[in-house]
Amino acid sequence: MSAEESVNAAITRRGLLAWLARGAAAAGVAALAARAAHRPSAADRQVWQIDPAKCTQCGRCATACVLQPSAVKCVHAFAMCGYCKLCFGFFQSGVDAARLDESAEKQLCPTDAIRRVFIEPPYFEYTIDESRCIGCSLCVKGCGSFGNGSLFLQIRHDRCVNCNDCRIAAQCPSGAIARVPAATPYILKDAERNPVPANRPAKWSV
Amino acid sequence: MQRFPQPQFETGYVVPTAQNPAVFAWLPPWLEALLLAAVLLLAAWLVLKRRSRPAVVLLALLCLAWYGFVRHGCICPVGATQNVAAATAAGGGLPWLAGFLFAAPLLAALLFGRVFCASVCPLGALQDLTVVRPVRVPRPLDAVLRLGPPLVLALAVLFAACGAGFPVCRADPFVGFFRRFAPVPMLAAGVAVVLLGTVLARPYCRWFCPYGLLLGWCARLAWRHAAITPDECIRCRLCGEACPFDAIREPRAPAPAGQAAAARRRLLLTMLLVPALLAAGALAGRLAAPRLALLHPDVACEAHLAEMAADPQARYLDAEAFRSLGRDPARLAAQARAVRARFVFGAGLAGGLLGLLAGVRLVLLARQPVRDVYTIERSRCVGCGRCFAVCPRHQVWAQRRRRNAALQGNET
Numbered sequence: 001m002s003a004e005e006s007v008n009a010a011i012t013r014r015g016l017l018a019w020l021a022r023g024a025a026a027a028g029v030a031a032l033a034a035r036a037a038h039r040p041s042a043a044d045r046q047v048w049q050i051d052p053a054k055c056t057q058c059g060r061c062a063t064a065c066v067l068q069p070s071a072v073k074c075v076h077a078f079a080m081c082g083y084c085k086l087c088f089g090f091f092q093s094g095v096d097a098a099r100l101d102e103s104a105e106k107q108l109c110p111t112d113a114i115r116r117v118f119i120e121p122p123y124f125e126y127t128i129d130e131s132r133c134i135g136c137s138l139c140v141k142g143c144g145s146f147g148n149g150s151l152f153l154q155i156r157h158d159r160c161v162n163c164n165d166c167r168i169a170a171q172c173p174s175g176a177i178a179r180v181p182a183a184t185p186y187i188l189k190d191a192e193r194n195p196v197p198a199n200r201p202a203k204w205s206v
Numbered sequence: 207m208q209r210f211p212q213p214q215f216e217t218g219y220v221v222p223t224a225q226n227p228a229v230f231a232w233l234p235p236w237l238e239a240l241l242l243a244a245v246l247l248l249a250a251w252l253v254l255k256r257r258s259r260p261a262v263v264l265l266a267l268l269c270l271a272w273y274g275f276v277r278h279g280c281i282c283p284v285g286a287t288q289n290v291a292a293a294t295a296a297g298g299g300l301p302w303l304a305g306f307l308f309a310a311p312l313l314a315a316l317l318f319g320r321v322f323c324a325s326v327c328p329l330g331a332l333q334d335l336t337v338v339r340p341v342r343v344p345r346p347l348d349a350v351l352r353l354g355p356p357l358v359l360a361l362a363v364l365f366a367a368c369g370a371g372f373p374v375c376r377a378d379p380f381v382g383f384f385r386r387f388a389p390v391p392m393l394a395a396g397v398a399v400v401l402l403g404t405v406l407a408r409p410y411c412r413w414f415c416p417y418g419l420l421l422g423w424c425a426r427l428a429w430r431h432a433a434i435t436p437d438e439c440i441r442c443r444l445c446g447e448a449c450p451f452d453a454i455r456e457p458r459a460p461a462p463a464g465q466a467a468a469a470r471r472r473l474l475l476t477m478l479l480v481p482a483l484l485a486a487g488a489l490a491g492r493l494a495a496p497r498l499a500l501l502h503p504d505v506a507c508e509a510h511l512a513e514m515a516a517d518p519q520a521r522y523l524d525a526e527a528f529r530s531l532g533r534d535p536a537r538l539a540a541q542a543r544a545v546r547a548r549f550v551f552g553a554g555l556a557g558g559l560l561g562l563l564a565g566v567r568l569v570l571l572a573r574q575p576v577r578d579v580y581t582i583e584r585s586r587c588v589g590c591g592r593c594f595a596v597c598p599r600h601q602v603w604a605q606r607r608r609r610n611a612a613l614q615g616n617e618t
Contacts, residue, residue, distance in 0.1 A: 018427065018429075021427050022316050022427045022429060025312075025316055025423075025424060025427055026313055026316050029308075029309050029312045029313060029316075029424075030309055030313070032290060032294065032308075032309075033290060033300075033305035033306065033308050033309040034305065035294055035298065036289070036290040036293035036294045036298060036299075036300040036304075036305050036308075037293065037298065037299075037300040037301065037302045037304070037305040038298045039297070039298030039299045044235045044301055044302065044303060045229070045231065045235060045301050045303065046301055047229050054531065056526075056527040056530055056531065058523050058527065060523075066382075066385065066387065066388070066389070067385075067387060068387065075224050075226070076224055077224065078221045078222050078223065078224065079212070079221055079223075080208065080212075081212075082209065082210025082211070082212070082213070083212075083213050084210060119215065119217065119219050120215060120216060120217045120219065123213050123215070125219075125222075127222075146209075147209060147210065148208055148209055148210055154226070156226075156227055157226075157227050157228065157229040157230065158227035158230065161278045161280065161385060162280060162281075163280050163375065163381075164280050164281045164282075164285040164286075164288070164289065164372060164375045165285070165288075165371060165372035165375035165376055167376075170371050170376070173522075173523035173524035173526070173527040173528075174524070174527035174528070174531060175503060182229045182231075185226075185228070185229045186226050188224075188226070
């Protein structure tokens with residue numbers, strides 16, 4: 001074998017080894033990604049959501065979110081609401097039950113985000129104005145303590161920027177916030193009566 | 207909990223249903239994956255074939271706008287490393303797009319080097335575009351600072367795999383800019399890193415980014431890689447001065463015959479240090495494990511419950527929530543025990559690997575390879591194109607190419 005040939009042979013051997021190493025690394029990377037994603041239930045995308053059954057209304061949703069005001073809002077399951085005249089999600093505790101009106105000092109909500117509308121005696125409808133709601137959960141606590149628990153917190157996906165490490169989830173004391181498939185992005189209290197939750201079907205929502 | 211029955215309305219009132227906004231995404235997942243692949247290939251072409259620094263900068267600007275300011279930087283390949291670690295530890299369940307985001311830039315690095323860093327990564331682009339007057343860090347200090355990425359990677363994988371959150375995302379200094387909203391500490395950190403980056407180029411990439419470490423390992427094996435000169439090196443050292451990332455090695459003559467023995471002794475000594483560093487790292491990890499485990503919510507909750515039981519004055523939200531939800535302390539204890547065991551194993555392993563890595567780097571530092579031309583250190587090169595923009599041979603090459611293109615244009 002001449003000197004030139006031996007140099008060529010060495011280069012080929014080296015090249016082959018490099019290809020082997022490259023192939024092994026590529027296979028490793030691909031296998032790792034595939035193994036992480038292998039479970040068939042894995043959705044195309046995942047989003048964060050609050051499980052109302054685990055929420056303890058600590059109030060951190062209002063302050064921990066990277067957005068101000070928070071992406072967490074109060075949601076009303078109308079189908080569960082008792083339409084109470086004296087609503088403990090709407091009024092401060094200790095309010096004079098004989099003189100109920102919508103004056104600010106009697107309201108529990110710090111941002112005046114709940115609208116109270118008379119329907120028929122003795123029923124009132126309560127609606128959340130999400131543009132005002134800060135997700136402080138005061139109303140949720142009141143409704144859950146004395147009422148039907150029809151008010152609950154949800155991460156609203158028109159606001160949530162879907163951080164890879166949700167700061168509210170990290171600070172939630174009861175572990176109520178977890179990833180859910182983007183195809184079913186809400187955990188609703190009246191889910192059986194309200195099965196398809198979407199008023200703005202984004203085309204590529206999943 | 208239906209304390210009050212649903213009223214029977216007599217006025218024909220219809221109970222409304224709450225409207226829940228759908229999840230918004232700019233692109234369907236397959237298009238997102240396709241776009242990333244296309245951008246990676248384009249970046250590789252611009253760096254390796256077209257050899258154009260302005261084009262690389264333009265692509266970086268576009269990617270900064272899209273992946274940073276439009277997509278808000280989430281989810282990015284740097285963070286996806288943690289998703290992969292968490293899902294692997296949990297036995298699967300990762301959205302395939304996150305897996306693709308993790309794998310694609312690494313595969314691109316195996317083929318073409320760190321082209322992802324050059325012009326695709328929004329964090330890299332932000333830092334690259336704000337380099338003003340780069341200063342060289344002394345090599346020994348740089349060697350120490352470069353232990354940052356492996357440390358961050360080890361912690362990130364450990365925490366993600368143990369279910370204790372994603373530390374890299376929490377420490378991300380730039381994502382506040384992308385969201386155009388951030389708490390003051392995050393904003394301050396971001397401004398500080400950008401200001402630091404005007405003199406110490408790409409500080410996050412070089413001394414923090416855990417994904418850059420993985421990319422660097424892949425880039426060492428790259429099939430094709432960016433070259434400083436299109437043909438031959440004339441040893442003018444302009445490239446070495448132009449590189450703000452210390453990724454270009456100068457030529458080095460063989461050591462004088464008398465020093466060969468000393469060099470061999472030094473190499474042997476560092477090799478002997480490797481097992482010692484490995485053992486020290488494993489021990490340090492093992493010792494740090496209980497403290498690290500306290501950052502897991504279950505372990506923290508168990509500790510807080512114990513503290514509240516001992517001291518009636520103590521108040522912890524998580525322990526109070528645990529009590530009010532009526533959860534089972536025995537189950538929590540079992541979970542916390544499992545987490546602690548995981549941390550002991552994981553931190554020991556991570557520490558050992560860190561020690562091994564430090565040892566291997568020491569051996570590589572002790573080696574004194576002979577180089578006759580300026581060469582790119584592939585694990586460090588981010589393919590920014592500054593070196594070939596200043597290379598005289600590149601100027602000749604580019605001029606000739608322009609002339610040929612003009613001639614061809616005249617012919618047709």
